[in-house]
Amino acid sequence: MxxxxxxxxxxxxxxxxxxxxxxxxxxxxxxxxxxxxxxxxxxxxxxxxxxxxxxxxxxxxxxxxxxxxxxxxxxxxxxxxxxxxxxxxxxxxxxxxxxxxxxxxxxxxxxxxxxxxxxxxxxxxxxxxxxxxxxxxxxxxxxxxxxxxxxxxLHVSGATDLGLSIVATSQARPDEQESLVRRVGSSITEMLLDALVVRTAVPATLHLANVAAGRIEAFWQFAGARADLLPGALLVAESGGQICTTDGRPWTPDSDSFLATAPGVHAAAVTTLSR
Missing domain, CATH: 3.30.540.10 (Fructose-1,6-Bisphosphatase, subunit A, domain 1)
Structure with a gap:
């Protein structure tokens, strides 16, 4: 990768x-x-x-x-x-x-x-x-x-204020370990404090398509498999978005987290999800 x-x-x-x-x-x-x-x-x-x-x-x-x-x-x-x-x-x-x-x-x-x-x-x-x-x-x-x-x-959003942005997350799969479930819940709480609206639903690919189309500004997920992240990751990257882990490191299919954003809210999203 x-x-x-x-x-x-x-x-x-x-x-x-x-x-x-x-x-x-x-x-x-x-x-x-x-x-x-x-x-x-x-x-x-x-x-x-x-x-x-x-x-x-x-x-x-x-x-x-x-x-x-x-x-x-x-x-x-x-x-x-x-x-x-x-x-x-x-x-x-x-x-x-x-x-x-x-x-x-x-x-x-x-x-x-x-x-x-x-x-x-x-x-x-x-x-x-x-x-x-x-x-x-x-x-x-x-x-x-x-x-x-x-x-x-397609082009990602030109938004620059996370506080005016719609963001989304998804559940990678059912029956995750309790520690990961609590990590997901904590991240949603942090985004509820910093973003305008938080959407939570499956599947990940459709959220990422919305990021690529400029309808929402960010999507994050913990864990995940190839098929629910690779298609949307390419869509977002080719629409001018940024792909990384939730703490800002380069993302690969081995990573334990995923973040896709419009460039203008990238730094703020990483800061929120790194708390």
Missing amino acids: PESMTDTPVATVADAALLAQTEAAVRAASAPLRERFGEVTLSRTREELMSALAANDDAVLDILRPRLHALRPHAGWVEQEQELHGGALPGGEWWVVDPAEGNVNHLHALPEWAVTATLVRENAPVLTVVHLPLTGHTYTALAGGGAYLDGRR
């Missing part, structure tokens, strides 16, 4: 064509998930919940995996058990995919979910697609080539 997101290698001309093909694959694979959406799916046990989540994932992956494999036959694939632990990947190219980012929202008939695919090369994100099947909107980013929403170039 590069020392920071600003060190991400510039994509090639071939990567630009690959981005368009990846977008087409993600759009096609999202159709079953859109068709499955509408009714609340209640689970009486953890086993039932995990089965419902897996069914959503499989509906997308049955289409997406072979299409992405055809585009990049030699690229690795981040399996679910690898994804849970995050960290650096082996060398070469890897597809980092979340077939239902915000899956639990989908099961509860909430609209905040997406299908994402990110190509990682030598531990640096090269391109990403974040598709929202319910609205048809698609966010894309290419390393060195900018970030876009349906073809419109």
Whole structure:
């Protein structure tokens, strides 16, 4: 992984064509998930919940995996058990995919979910697609080539006052250790004191898309896996935002925290989250 997101290698001309093909694959694979959406799916046990989540994932992956494999036959694939632990990947190219980012929202008939695919090369994100099947909107980013929403170039907010800013955080996964849960709660309290509004919801990727689009000024999260941070990190970096840990160090998938901000509120956000 590069020392920071600003060190991400510039994509090639071939990567630009690959981005368009990846977008087409993600759009096609999202159709079953859109068709499955509408009714609340209640689970009486953890086993039932995990089965419902897996069914959503499989509906997308049955289409997406072979299409992405055809585009990049030699690229690795981040399996679910690898994804849970995050960290650096082996060398070469890897597809980092979340077939239902915000899956639990989908099961509860909430609209905040997406299908994402990110190509990682030598531990640096090269391109990403974040598709929202319910609205048809698609966010894309290419390393060195900018970030876009349906073809419109994205730019982060020009805000300079954290006290006038909307910020957001997300829960990386359920069943975290108590110490991490308390750390999250403390950070929310600090941001409630310093920012205008704090939003707390899953999934992380959609908050990061809002940072990239200039709708909110900052997003932070403790822990997290590759698929919920890499797509949004590339979107924000290519929209002119800053990526680091919550105490201002360079971020990598091994880091225990993540912060994405508009430049004008970066220092203030780091100060707040470092208290």
